[in-house]
Amino acid sequence: MTGTAGTTRPPSSSYGGLLTQIMNDTLDADYQVVAARREREPASRHGRNRLAVVVVLAVFGLMVGVSALRTERSRPEAAAERAALISQIHDRQARLTALHGRLGTLQTDISDAQTSLGNATAAGSRAALRIRTLSTLAGDVAATGPGVVIRADNAEGSTGAGTGGVILDTDLQALVNGLWQAGAEAISINGYRLTALTSIRYAGQAITVDYRSLSPPYIIAAIGNPDALPAQLLETPGGQLWTALRSNFGIRFHLARSQRVVIPADVTDRLRYAVPAGAR
């Protein structure tokens, strides 16, 4: 600044830190160097480069003008972009709020549906359990469990009806009714499941169960308490009838307890007219 600067820089600028250096050495050192040289040899080279200065300044003005113009031009575009972005932000925020509301509604719906699903599942499993019990009882499915197996046969040597040694349909009806009375839960005769609609009849020379002819010996299987069933059977009219049949006519009757009796399902589909009342 004093015009005495040489080609070597003062040492302070090397150690003062970058920012300090920037702040102190603001003037191009060349000005000082050239000024010092001009003092030494005052050759007048003034005016030769004045035109260059004018040109450079014109270029500078051009740059300033162009960049100011560009900034000015791009301002409306930037403002429009900004406005568009702001409106987009607002749109998205409104959408987000709407979606949040919808989310809440849907979550409520979901929890409602889950509650009702739980109820339905519980009701369904109760209904399924009830269906299993009822279809076992109705003979719709095969049943297994402890029970008794009765083997009944005509008296030895008896051939025709009316001799007294032949088992009649009423005898079998009485026996089956006695078993039901004694607490049997499922009964089959010669492998045919007895249901509420099963008939036991006498047709021609044979007893029919649901119009299927049977021939002796008759195997009657019943599921129930194997310890209590035989004794209770004897107390029923059917049981007493068979006691009399055995002692009076020699009809063979043998009862065996079993821990596992299998009774098949009733294969016929009987309900053609009846539907559950109150069902849709």
Add this chain to the structure above:
Amino acid sequence: MIVLFGLAIGIVAGFFFEPTVPTGLQPYLPIAVVAALDAVFGGLRAHLDGIFDDKVFVVSFISNVLIAALIVYLGDQLGVGGQLSTGVIVVLGIRIFSNVAAIRRHIFHA
């Protein structure tokens, strides 16, 4: 005064003829303007110090503009263009402020 006339001519030409800047150079124009501003204030201060030299001014102007644009270009290639632009503007801004302070001292003797 002819110097100020040149400046005025440049500005007017810039506004009226609207020369199109090549798209490749457009990002460097603002930095170049700041660098040129630094050179112009440096020249003005030298003028007030009485040591103004035409050749030094022309050279410092051109080299300032070129180096500033080059640094920013280099930063763009390296992926730190924004940061380097900020650095260049900070340094040039400090120099401009200091020079303007010196000019103010000359004018107001304060």
